[in-house]
Amino acid sequence: MSMEWYLVLSALVFSIGAGGILVRRNPLVILLCLELMLNAGNLALVTFARAHGNQDGQIFALIVMVVAACEVAVGLGLIVAIYRRKLPVDVDELRELQG
Amino acid sequence: MSLETWGWMILAFPLGGTVLIAFTSQILPSKVHGVIGTLAIALAFVCAVGALFQLQDLGEDERQVTSVAWDYANTVGVNAQLSILLDPLAIFMALVVSGISTLIHLYSVSYMRSDVGYTRFFAYLNFFVFSMLLLVLAGNFFFLIVGWAFVGAASYLLISFWFRRTTATKAGIKAFVINVVGDVGLVLGTYFIFKTTGTLDLLGAFDAASEFSHNDTDLVAGCILLLVGAFAKSAQVPFHTWLPDAMEGPTPVSALIHAATMVTAGVYLIARMHPFFEQAPTAADVGSVIGCVTLLIAATIALVVTDLKRVIAYSTMSQIGYMIMGVASFAYVGGLFHLMTHAFFKALLFMAAGSVISAMASEQNLDKMGGFKRAMPFTFACMAIGGLSLAGVPPFAGFFSKDEILAQLITRGGWFVVLAVLGYVGAFMTAIYTWRMIFRAFYGPPVEQARELEDGHLYHAPEPTNPATGEVEDIDVGFPGPDHQIAEREWTMKVAMGVLALGAIFAGLLQVGHLTSVIHDFLEPTFHDSPYYDELEPSDGATWGGWVAGTVLSLGGIFLAWQLWVVDRERTRVTALRARLAGVYTLFSHKWYFDEIIDAVIVRPFAMFGRFARNVFERVVINGILVGGPAGAVRAGSAAVRAIQSGFLRYYAALLLVGVTGLGLYFLISAS
Amino acid sequence: MAEVFFFLAAIGALAGALGTVALRNPFYSVLALVVHLLSLAALFLLLRAEFVAAAQVIVYVGAVMVLYLFVVAYVGGGADPISRAGSPSLRWASALFAGALFVELTIAVLGSGLSVLSTEGTGWFEGFGTPEQIGQLLLTDFLLAFEVASMLLLVAAVGAVVLARRRTGLEDPREISVGDLMRSGGRDEIGGGEAGTMIEVEGPPGR
Numbered sequence: 007m008s009m010e011w012y013l014v015l016s017a018l019v020f021s022i023g024a025g026g027i028l029v030r031r032n033p034l035v036i037l038l039c040l041e042l043m044l045n046a047g048n049l050a051l052v053t054f055a056r057a058h059g060n061q062d063g064q065i066f067a068l069i070v071m072v073v074a075a076c077e078v079a080v081g082l083g084l085i086v087a088i089y090r091r092k093l094p095v096d097v098d099e100l101r102e103l104q105g
Numbered sequence: 106m107s108l109e110t111w112g113w114m115i116l117a118f119p120l121g122g123t124v125l126i127a128f129t130s131q132i133l134p135s136k137v138h139g140v141i142g143t144l145a146i147a148l149a150f151v152c153a154v155g156a157l158f159q160l161q162d163l164g165e166d167e168r169q170v171t172s173v174a175w176d177y178a179n180t181v182g183v184n185a186q187l188s189i190l191l192d193p194l195a196i197f198m199a200l201v202v203s204g205i206s207t208l209i210h211l212y213s214v215s216y217m218r219s220d221v222g223y224t225r226f227f228a229y230l231n232f233f234v235f236s237m238l239l240l241v242l243a244g245n246f247f248f249l250i251v252g253w254a255f256v257g258a259a260s261y262l263l264i265s266f267w268f269r270r271t272t273a274t275k276a277g278i279k280a281f282v283i284n285v286v287g288d289v290g291l292v293l294g295t296y297f298i299f300k301t302t303g304t305l306d307l308l309g310a311f312d313a314a315s316e317f318s319h320n321d322t323d324l325v326a327g328c329i330l331l332l333v334g335a336f337a338k339s340a341q342v343p344f345h346t347w348l349p350d351a352m353e354g355p356t357p358v359s360a361l362i363h364a365a366t367m368v369t370a371g372v373y374l375i376a377r378m379h380p381f382f383e384q385a386p387t388a389a390d391v392g393s394v395i396g397c398v399t400l401l402i403a404a405t406i407a408l409v410v411t412d413l414k415r416v417i418a419y420s421t422m423s424q425i426g427y428m429i430m431g432v433a434s435f436a437y438v439g440g441l442f443h444l445m446t447h448a449f450f451k452a453l454l455f456m457a458a459g460s461v462i463s464a465m466a467s468e469q470n471l472d473k474m475g476g477f478k479r480a481m482p483f484t485f486a487c488m489a490i491g492g493l494s495l496a497g498v499p500p501f502a503g504f505f506s507k508d509e510i511l512a513q514l515i516t517r518g519g520w521f522v523v524l525a526v527l528g529y530v531g532a533f534m535t536a537i538y539t540w541r542m543i544f545r546a547f548y549g550p551p552v553e554q555a556r557e558l559e560d561g562h563l564y565h566a567p568e569p570t571n572p573a574t575g576e577v578e579d580i581d582v583g584f585p586g587p588d589h590q591i592a593e594r595e596w597t598m599k600v601a602m603g604v605l606a607l608g609a610i611f612a613g614l615l616q617v618g619h620l621t622s623v624i625h626d627f628l629e630p631t632f633h634d635s636p637y638y639d640e641l642e643p644s645d646g647a648t649w650g651g652w653v654a655g656t657v658l659s660l661g662g663i664f665l666a667w668q669l670w671v672v673d674r675e676r677t678r679v680t681a682l683r684a685r686l687a688g689v690y691t692l693f694s695h696k697w698y699f700d701e702i703i704d705a706v707i708v709r710p711f712a713m714f715g716r717f718a719r720n721v722f723e724r725v726v727i728n729g730i731l732v733g734g735p736a737g738a739v740r741a742g743s744a745a746v747r748a749i750q751s752g753f754l755r756y757y758a759a760l761l762l763v764g765v766t767g768l769g770l771y772f773l774i775s776a777s
Numbered sequence: 778m779a780e781v782f783f784f785l786a787a788i789g790a791l792a793g794a795l796g797t798v799a800l801r802n803p804f805y806s807v808l809a810l811v812v813h814l815l816s817l818a819a820l821f822l823l824l825r826a827e828f829v830a831a832a833q834v835i836v837y838v839g840a841v842m843v844l845y846l847f848v849v850a851y852v853g854g855g856a857d858p859i860s861r862a863g864s865p866s867l868r869w870a871s872a873l874f875a876g877a878l879f880v881e882l883t884i885a886v887l888g889s890g891l892s893v894l895s896t897e898g899t900g901w902f903e904g905f906g907t908p909e910q911i912g913q914l915l916l917t918d919f920l921l922a923f924e925v926a927s928m929l930l931l932v933a934a935v936g937a938v939v940l941a942r943r944r945t946g947l948e949d950p951r952e953i954s955v956g957d958l959m960r961s962g963g964r965d966e967i968g969g970g971e972a973g974t975m976i977e978v979e980g981p982p983g984r
Contacts, residue, residue: 007783008897009893009896010894013894018794020878021878021879022794022880023798025872026797026798027796028755028759029871029901032797034803034849035797036754036802036850037868038807041810041841042798045817049817050822052829054903058893059901061905061906061910061914062914064828065922068911069917071832071836072930073841075837076930078798078800079934080937083936089852097753098755100752104754762874766874766877768886769878773884774883
């Protein structure tokens with residue numbers, strides 16, 4: 007398959023993830039959608055690595071995976087803390103940080 | 106020592122006295138401060154005498170010496186130096202000021218003895234003498250203004266000396282505010298003159314006086330502003346309302362400042378600036394008229410006032426009116442001679458009044474006094490000498506000096522003769538009110554205080570009170586001390602008063618019509634550029650006529666006073682007179698309503714303006730609009746921006762995404 | 778052959794993605810994401826990036842998603858009714874934006890004029906996606922990224938522990954919020970002095 011297909015797929019997944027963030031209220035699901043976007047990025051990176059024939063894209067993808075893992079860990083820790091405090095686990099209810 | 110050195114030392118001693126007293130105020134006992142103060146001024150007098158001799162050693166044409174100590178500021182055409190001008194007029198004034206001041210310091214050594222603020226008093230007095238000497242010795246406008254301002258400050262400090270007395274502090278503020286008005290006049294006048302002459306140095310400016318055309322508007326404006334300064338300082342109408350209130354200060358202060366020295370600063374100013382006044386006769390005429398008006402108004406008020414010190418204060422105002430009338434009409438010799446003799450007899454009168462007030466335990470009301478002649482003979486003698494001199498009875502000093510002015514006015518001719526006639530009317534009234542005061546205080550049945558004194562016991566009031574309002578006070582700092590000293594018991598007071606009495610008797614002989622002309626010759630080098638100096642030498646006829654008229658009027662006045670207040674024990678004739686001229690009496694006793702008019706025309710509008718500025722302008726315009734406006738705008742702006750921070754996570758995400766999309770769109774479009 | 782596999786994997790990826798977004802139950806969303814990630818791993822294989830594919834399966838699916846599952850099981854997560862949020866209009870607006878984004882990206886990619894994109898990938902060489910090549914690069918050219926990433930992992934681990942630990946020594950973890958504290962002016966009586974994470978890091982305020 008030509009590279010274009012992979013890239014279009016990546017763009018599609020990315021947009022789906024973006025739309026999901028805007029629509030869902032459960033922070034867990036929002037994080038999941040964030041994962042979607044990250045993976046779409048990964049796909050694009052590896053595609054370009056294949057297209058140009060160097061491995062920088064793959065390394066980048068690996069590092070992105072590491073970062074995603076860290077972010078997920080911290081984000082889930084936050085959500086657990088919120089749940090522990092018996093606060094509603096809902097981004098529309100959690101809006102103390104306002105001006 | 107050279108003339109310059111003597112000159113600077115005249116200034117150095119009083120300044121050193123002030124500083125020394127101030128710095129050792131906690132260290133040395135107060136008696137020592139009295140000695141230091143008196144000694145400082147005595148040394149200044151000695152230096153003035155030394156300077157006099159040095160000056161006379163110089164040739165006739167060289168008797169105007171400027172000595173520069175230091176260039177203070179020299180920029181953009183303005184050269185302000187610390188310089189003094191030593192010439193006959195300056196030395197004359199310095200001698201009068203330092204001489205009278207020494208005697209008053211001597212008097213105060215015992216008069217103020219029981220006052221807690223004794224040290225402070227002498228520090229202030231020395232500071233005052235320093236400022237006055239600075240004023241008269243100043244060699245350029247800058248130094249003159251500095252001295253002028255210092256004198257005003259010293260006057261304020263001394264009038265409010267008993268600072269816990271509300272009446273005293275109010276009087277001090279009143280004096281200072283009116284003084285400041287005069288300061289503004291002086292500075293603006295200097296500016297107008299400086300505009301054309303281009304130099305602040307006095308001698309230089311005088312040389313450039315001819316650059317002004319006759320009655321040039323700038324010059325007339327400048328001279329009238331100088332006159333404003335002179336009138337404020339010398340308590341002439343309409344700037345005179347502070348002088349009677351200034352009697353709230355201790356008696357030595359009244360004697361020094363408000364009789365002999367500070368109030369004569371205006372006279373000195375006009376005499377010193379004579380080249381300008383002669384080029385702008387319009388301004389000088391204004392001065393003469395105001396002087397005449399003041400002498401009449403003050404004399405009428407003095408006829409009805411009942412406070413002993415205020416009678417003498419109004420008398421001062423009246424006599425200064427004579428002097429101003431004299432120097433503004435270019436009768437310099439008369440004006441300055443009267444300044445000297447007036448210093449003697451007025452200080453003497455104040456000192457004697459101080460003695461009487463002490464005997465009355467701070468009571469100053471003439472209505473409560475009487476019959477002190479037997480109890481206080483020395484005081485009475487001094488008061489009588491002063492009174493005779495003031496009334497202008499020959500051969501006392503006041504007679505010759507006052508008639509000198511009036512004779513020179515007659516010689517000037519034209520409408521100045523009218524002024525001279527009015528001056529004689531004033532002389533008549535002077536005799537009346539002076540002896541009214543003396544007869545009421547010393548003749549008649551002795552009051553309780555006098556009787557106690559005859560028994561050898563000085564009256565003591567049950568509790569200290571404010572003589573004006575009757576409020577009860579205490580004897581701590583800020584109020585007068587508990588004891589009172591009278592002349593009969595204190596040798597320092599006797600010496601001071603004695604010397605002044607001698608001066609009041611014999612000083613007139615310095616300038617007796619055609620016989621002696623010491624003053625005239627002495628002051629010649631200062632006034633040599635004035636055509637009027639020799640022109641206004643009175644003719645024989647004028648002199649003799651003036652002497653006769655003066656004698657008749659003064660003796661007549663004393664006789665009238667005798668009739669009304671001594672012969673008529675019950676004072677029925679006075680009461681009847683008062684009833685018949687009730688309207689006139691009210692006008693005089695309300696001091697011609699000047700205080701009320703000034704209050705209504707100036708004080709109230711200013712106060713209203715101040716309140717308006719605070720309540721409306723400051724609060725609404727500045728705080729509300731100018732400060733609040735930008736602050737409110739910032740607040741509104743940040744409130745608007747704050748709305749973006751809604752706290753909704755999805756809102757932020759949406760913003761992000763929309764932003765990215767928009768940006769991408771932009772790049773896409775720009776790239777295609 | 779390759780095209781068949783590509784389409785299978787692509788369909789799997791899309792299905793997983795749509796499932797993640799659309800499914801009500803968060804548990805199911807996680808499972809949908811797992812499907813998506815596995816499909817992506819297949820796609821990586823198709824692109825000859827073997828190591829990345831393996832890492833994807835082991836790390837992403839095997840570790841991260843399992844963590845997710847644990848948390849979802851703990852937190853629960855009732856189905857959140859999307860309708861309560863801002864209404865259908867929000868859904869349509871989001872769909873619109875997502876669509877717009879997709880269109881833009883596609884135009885960007887397809888219209889970029891990069892000639893390599895229309896090929897099947899020109900740059901393959903022996904050992905393209907092998908671990909040894911990647912490892913070599915990681916330890917030489919990209920050493921800094923490697924080290925920093927490990928630091929990041931450490932920080933994240935510690936942070937996660939701190940965030941999620943049970944607070945011991947406090948009387949009563951009541952339901953409070955920073956906003957409550959701010960509104961009350963920080964009075965001590967609320968929440969026993971709990972004011973946020975930082976105070977808890979330092980330990981409970983001495984009483």
